Amino acid sequence: MKQMASVLITPTVTFREIAQQKPWAKAILIIVLVAVIRALVTIPDERTLKLLPLDLGSPRVFTLAILPFLILVGLLFWLFFSLLTYGVAKLFGGKGTFSSTLLVLAYSELPFVLLILVLPLAILRLYPMPAEILSLSGLFINLFQLALVAWSVLLIIVGLKEVHFFGYLQSTGAACLPPCGCLLLIFLFVGLLITLGLISTANLLGQ
Secondary structure (H helix, E strand, O other), rough: OOOHHHHHHHHHHHHHHHHHHHHHHHHHHHHHHHHHHHHHHHOOHHHHEEEEEOOOOHHHHHHHHHHHHHHHHHHHHHHHHHHHHHHHHHHOOOOOOOOHHHHHHHHHHHHHHHHHHHHHHHHHOOOOOOHHHEEEEHHHHHHHHHHHHHHHHHHHHHHHHHHOOOHHHHHHHHHHHHHHHHEEEEHHHHHHHHHHHHHHHHHHHHH
């Protein structure tokens, strides 16, 4: 626990220790814990579930049902983005190992544990509330998550600098390029689907 807290307070020194000690059990625990907290914080309300085509039961049942899936997705995303980050770091001259990159990305998820602070607001969504209160609570949770994302990215930048032995410019590129690249590919894919749909519609109308 002390090492986990130290990442948030003194990340530079702590990431050096993590790269040497290889605390895999703690890293996996962080990924699973963050996945569980995220699932609890993002419990959908009754109105949202009713918009879906399937009868998924109550929000509590729905969240518990998909919790194992969310944990698995969290672990797979961790491996996937660690691999991408490691590849970009190597392109920038990084000297660290893939295992060190995995540990950096796992420990950089620690800020999201603080989502537990807004858990009461998420629980409010399970009860009948005015739409204005639900909207405001959702907005606050989203803004809080954005702040934690920024904190997590900063930790990744510091951690990659320490384990790959290069400067902040290279570590910033290694931290930001993989997610930005994935977002760009998603936008291109969606744009391609929309374009194909418009072409198909135009052909049908032309016939």
